Amino acid sequence: MNPKLLFWVPALLRLALLFVPAGVVWWMSGPVSGLAFALLVVVAVLVVQLNYLRQLGEWLGDPTSVKLPDGWGAWTDVFARLYRIRRDDERNQAELAEWLARFRQAMQLLPEGVAIMDDVLQLEWCNPSAERHLGLSDERDKGRRVTNLVRHPEFIDYIILGRYEQPLTLTFRGRKLEIRIIPFETRRQILVTHDATESERIEAMRRDFIANASHELRTPLTVIVGFLEIAMNDPGLDAATRLAHLKLMTEQAQRMQRLIEDMLTLSRLESDEYPLKREQVNVKALVESVAAEARALSGGRHEIDVKVDGPDVMGSAEELRSAFGNLASNAVRYSPDGGRIVLSWERGQNDLRFSVRDSGIGISPEHIVRLTERFYRVDKSRSRETQGTGLGLAIVKHVLLRHGGRLTISSEPGAGSTFTALLPNTSLPT
Structure with a gap:
């Protein structure tokens, strides 16, 4: 049907219904009364229309779907359409506000x-x-x-x-x-x-690692190649000299082997391809085993004591053995003959602690913060004499990080050092 007819037909019908009573009054009381009643009806309709216009004006000043008034006659359709338009607009505004909030949250993160x-x-x-x-x-x-x-x-x-x-x-x-x-x-x-600060730092670490690893490998390789050249150019070497050369080459080859093994260990600890495999670790047996290895390395030159007063933990027995063993072997290497080393495992107030206390040469404060860096050495000449690779404490740090722990170091030059591996209480078996 034509939209104009949809408006005018109901409107004319409503007007006719309003003027029917006026016709009845005309018929019963005469034309004057009928016209007066019709005028009264027109004024009443006009007042109603003006009231709806007033309500519409007030609503336009603060248009919300809740405040939209109801209507009569044609106003019913007008207000119904405005209600639908306003509800659609409010829904669009809510969606837009939600997307804007998500965008701002994403930008903040x-x-x-x-x-x-x-x-x-x-x-x-x-x-x-x-x-x-x-x-x-x-x-x-x-x-x-x-x-x-x-x-x-x-x-x-x-x-x-x-x-x-x-x-x-x-x-x-x-x-x-x-x-x-x-x-x-x-x-x-x-x-x-x-x-890019962190990326630059990682890139610098990578460059330093390659440079240090190349330097560490070059020294033993130079020794081995040098002795091999001597053997090739001088076939008449006496047996004692040849044996001494072979002994030195074997020592340097073993040094390279230890270095490569430590680098592979570090690489595995840092790789996501090797997740931590937790198992119940008998810490008492582990510490006794580490102490036995330390005594073998010491060869009777140090007094090594063990104190175990703590529970078992959940973790990787192999990795914890590597970390604890590195701390113990460092204490042996850097303690003078006759020194005392104490390996202890105990439960602290808020954590579990494996400590290695020695009576060695001690470490100056400026070196302590860098001890866990790869290839960092306080005394390079002494480290080479003790056959250290410079990666032991870096391995300890990464093992503890994988177990949710950390390493603390306290030391005083000439008065020894204490290295403590702290593990959280969450490592306890449930």
């Missing part, structure tokens, strides 16, 4: 910094990462020029020159940052920052 600038480089918005990287504040700095907030010559040149094909790398606020500018819409730009 994003490790990369994101800042939006207008065409004159005024800050419009930034996430927490950008605040940390560049020292900005979304509340305080909104509307201010970014070049006035980040006063770094390279950064200012990068933004002003507009050469955004390659990212800018700079050191700012003690961090190494990679910065990109991405044009956005017609009058906006997105500034993206990436903190």
Whole structure:
């Protein structure tokens, strides 16, 4: 049906129904009374229409679906349509607000910094990462020029020159940052920052590891190659000299073997391909075994005591043996003849502790914080004399990390050292 007819037919029918009583009054009381009654009906209808217009005006001032009034006649359809439109609009606004909240939450959790600038480089918005990287504040700095907030010559040149094909790398606020500018819409730009400090540190560690490993392997290889050249060029070597050379080559080959084994152990501990396999570990038997190995390494040159007053734990017996054994062997290597070494396992107030206390040469405070670094040595010449690889404490640290623990070191030059492997109480068998 024609929409116009849908409006006018019901409207005319309602008017007819209103004027029927007026006709009855005309017929019963005369034309004057009938016209007066009809006028009264018209005024009443007009007042009703004006009242609905007033309600509509008030609702438009604060349009919510809850406050929308009911209507009569044609107003019923008008208000019903407005109600549907407003409900759809409220639903769209709720969805938009939800997506905006998700977007803001994602931007807050994003490790990369994101800042939006207008065409004159005024800050419009930034996430927490950008605040940390560049020292900005979304509340305080909104509307201010970014070049006035980040006063770094390279950064200012990068933004002003507009050469955004390659990212800018700079050191700012003690961090190494990679910065990109991405044009956005017609009058906006997105500034993206990436903190490359950790990546740079890992890359430096990788370079140092390769350099140190190459250096450690080169020395024994040089010895072995040198003796082999002597043997090839001088076939008339006497048996005693040849035997001495073979002994030295064997020692250097064993040194390389230990180094390679330790590097493979470290690689396995750091790899996700080798998850920790937990089992109940008889710590008393393990510590006694470690003590026996330490006594064999000492050859009777040290007094080695054992104190076990703690429970078994859940963990990798092989890895814990490696960690505890490295601590014990270090104590033997760096304690003078006649020194005393105590291996103890006990339950602390909030943790479980394996301690190795020695009466050795001790360590200066400036070296303690770096002892667990790969190939770090306090005394390189002494380390080579004791056949250390420089990876023992790094292995200890990674084993304890895999078990949720940590290593503490207390030492005083000339008064010995105490290395303590702390394991959490969650390692206890259930």
